[in-house]
Amino acid sequence: MTHRDDHTGDMTTLPDHVVALLTEADLADDPTVASLTVGLAALADVEAPTPTGELAALLDAKVRSLRGGGGSHRRVVTTTTVTIASVVALSATTAAAVTGVRAHWPTVDRVESQSVAVPVERPLVLAHPDVLSRPGPADLPRSVVSSPGAAGSSTPTSASGAPITGGGGLPVSALSASAPDARGLVAGVPAPAPETHSPGTAVQGSGPGADVSLKASGVSGATAESPTATKGNTPPAPAVPKAPAMPAAPTMPTTPIAGLQGGANPDPGAEGNQAPKGPPGGKGKPSQSPASPPPATGQNGNGQDKGNRGNQNSQDNQGKAKKKGASPLAPLESDAPSAPLD
């Protein structure tokens, strides 16, 4: 079958598949349909498109084989490699985590030992001759009478000499630095509940900018910290010479220390069983409270309000420490500077 070319007018032979199509459709005699089908068939008379990318690599034999269905061998290898790498990375991460935890435990033990050993220095302050010679510093809240420069000074300073500017946000270490002379100023004030002497509440009621020196003067300090002790029973504080500035006591937890001091520390004014050995002033003589405990050494209940049970608490605390797996006694004995006390 032939048909006339539209542009040249020449008669050309139709492709076989077009002839078959026209025959099947009973349109073999229709020149318009024949021209249309020839025009459509011309769409396939083109060069093969230039392959690019993965297809070009395939046709250039750069890829060995694509057999294996949807996933080629290369993909399988890649997936396997990624899987192995993931497993290795996960194992390494887990091992590092476990190693890190194990390595962390000795550090924790060491820190616990230090936390036990540090507060032992506090009896040093109480055992100072100046402190022991003054009446009744035992019941005074430690955190209030902490400034060595509080006596006769309107601006107390911390143990390091830095002025204390107020209660709000005041470093606890500065407040807890023991100052014998400051204690003497407020001697005889019954100790409040031990809970109120936590580092955070020691300066409650005195906001930022409050004058801490008033508390240290022996009057306002008592009213601020212990209202029950201000009923005229606070004797005027005797003039006490300034004691040499003591180093600031670290603000480490003191809970396990008070009991330990009772048994191991020879501090006379520390706990109940050691109190009789100390000077009379260490007992808090001017205190109105008959049940006034011996001089407090710590801010915890074991040290202040239950000083007569120091041995028992000491044993309890030792027992607790042993239960925890720590050994606080060794660092206590080694770190306790008992020589100056004697």
Place this chain on the structure above:
Amino acid sequence: MEVGDVDGVRAGDPAAFRRVYAVLSPLVLGYLRAHGSADPEALTQEVFLTIFRRAADLRGGPDGLRTFALSVAHARLVDEWRARARRPDIVELDETEDPRVAPPAEVEALTALDSEAVVALLGALPEAQRSVVALRTVAGLSLEETADVLGRSVGAIKQLQRRGLLGLRALAEERGVTP
């Protein structure tokens, strides 16, 4: 393309790949162009990548491979239609291609019955008729092969191809594209 080429494709022979690609890619490209594919060249390469990856599962001779190639091409084309339906292309209005504007006589004479004009007429047909006519004319498939590609019966293909050809003639006469 010979039977040996199909066997070479099954065996992963790159030379067979090249021969098969040289023979079948124009058909696939023409079929995709007849349907107005947005990027027929890229789609053609995707088709042959699929073919070569599944070469081990091929059955039949050269005719079977050609049918399989057009089946993959049609499937990719349908995917493109669906994607285009989800996000239609936005093109600027070109007055020269606006069918409401009558083209100049010289332009009409130059474009009469060329491939682009026929493709434009073909695009006006329903999708089923367009596919049948394109497969029969561009790809050169038989009735049975066309029925296999489109998943229809031979009788249905016969009716569709006749309606399609008559529709093309009507459109050509309507638009003045006559030989």
